[in-house]
Amino acid sequence: MTAPGSGPARPVLSVRGLRKVFGDHVALDGVDLDVHEGEVVVVLGPSGSGKSTLVRCVHQLESVDGGAAYLDGELLGYEQHRGHLRPLPEARVARQRRRMGMVFQQFNLFPHWTVLRNITEAAVKVHGQRPEEARRRAVELLERTGLADKHQAHPKQLSGGQQQRVAIARAVATDPRIMLFDEPTSALDPELVDEVLSVVRDLARTGMTMVVVTHEMDFAREVADRCVFMDRGRVVEVGTPQEVFEAPRSPRLQAFLTRFAQRQQRADAAAPAV
Numbered sequence: 001m002t003a004p005g006s007g008p009a010r011p012v013l014s015v016r017g018l019r020k021v022f023g024d025h026v027a028l029d030g031v032d033l034d035v036h037e038g039e040v041v042v043v044l045g046p047s048g049s050g051k052s053t054l055v056r057c058v059h060q061l062e063s064v065d066g067g068a069a070y071l072d073g074e075l076l077g078y079e080q081h082r083g084h085l086r087p088l089p090e091a092r093v094a095r096q097r098r099r100m101g102m103v104f105q106q107f108n109l110f111p112h113w114t115v116l117r118n119i120t121e122a123a124v125k126v127h128g129q130r131p132e133e134a135r136r137r138a139v140e141l142l143e144r145t146g147l148a149d150k151h152q153a154h155p156k157q158l159s160g161g162q163q164q165r166v167a168i169a170r171a172v173a174t175d176p177r178i179m180l181f182d183e184p185t186s187a188l189d190p191e192l193v194d195e196v197l198s199v200v201r202d203l204a205r206t207g208m209t210m211v212v213v214t215h216e217m218d219f220a221r222e223v224a225d226r227c228v229f230m231d232r233g234r235v236v237e238v239g240t241p242q243e244v245f246e247a248p249r250s251p252r253l254q255a256f257l258t259r260f261a262q263r264q265q266r267a268d269a270a271a272p273a274v
């Protein structure tokens with residue numbers, strides 16, 4: 001597997017021929033993807049198409065069965081050894097993983113810690129930030145995510161949307177090279193979705209490099225630099241939101257967008273008139 005090129009145009013994240021198999025099910029079937037500095041890539045596709053598996057493999061929460069992913073040109077999870085690839089020791093995997101910020105569907109906050117401690121703990125203990133610097137940064141992030149008055153709250157005192165905003169602040173506080181969002185609003189009640197998406201949107205505007213797996217089509221249209229459409233473990237189409245939504249080329253993407261539009265129409269028809 002050849003590492004992606006060097007130089008200023010080298011992608012932050014490169015995925016080459018990534019393959020992942022669960023039992024006899026091929027979840028990723030040779031996925032290629034480049035994400036460049038400051039780019040927001042939104043991954044769309046039907047349920048079960050491999051979107052979450054892709055970001056989980058990049059973050060090395062799943063081993064891979066073929067292909068490779070590179071962060072700033074460095075092979076993730078494996079090293080060359082006598083002409084073969086072998087898995088990296090866990091400590092080195094953890095070091096690589098720390099350069100990526102991951103936000104999951106579930107917020108995974110520590111219930112007994114305050115919001116402030118949830119954000120600063122890893123920044124200090126794992127990333128070596130000075131406590132006062134980590135605190136200053138956490139306070140700034142809580143302001144940016146609309147949680148300035150929640151420093152001392154505990155997770156159970158917050159709504160799901162607020163907890164997810166804390167989880168995003170925690171990931172950003174470690175200054176990752178790239179943020180990976182795995183359906184960050186899927187576990188939320190519908191009325192809480194927008195407050196979380198608006199935080200992700202604001203981060204995108206700061207020039208953060210990110211990959212966002214989501215079913216939120218309006219968000220994809222508005223925020224993505226590029227949309228990636230996956231189906232059955234493959235990248236079927238990649239393009240700007242305009243290309244993907246207004247001029248889909250593949251029949252599978254066309255069918256996916258038609259199904260989405262029909263669902264939307266049914267939901268609009270069922271909504272009570274205001």
Ligand SMILES: Nc1ncnc2c1ncn2[C@@H]1O[C@H](COP(=O)(O)OP(=O)(O)OP(=O)(O)O)[C@@H](O)[C@H]1O
Nearest residue numbers: 022025027045046047048049050051052053054183
């Ligand atoms: N740990 C696992 N064990 C077995 N099969 C798995 C596992 N994780 C994912 N799969 C399967 O791999 C396929 C891809 O799953 P994945 O979660 O990546 O899809 P997705 O596109 O993110 O779907 P959704 O939009 O519903 O979250 C699915 O068929 C899923 O059932």
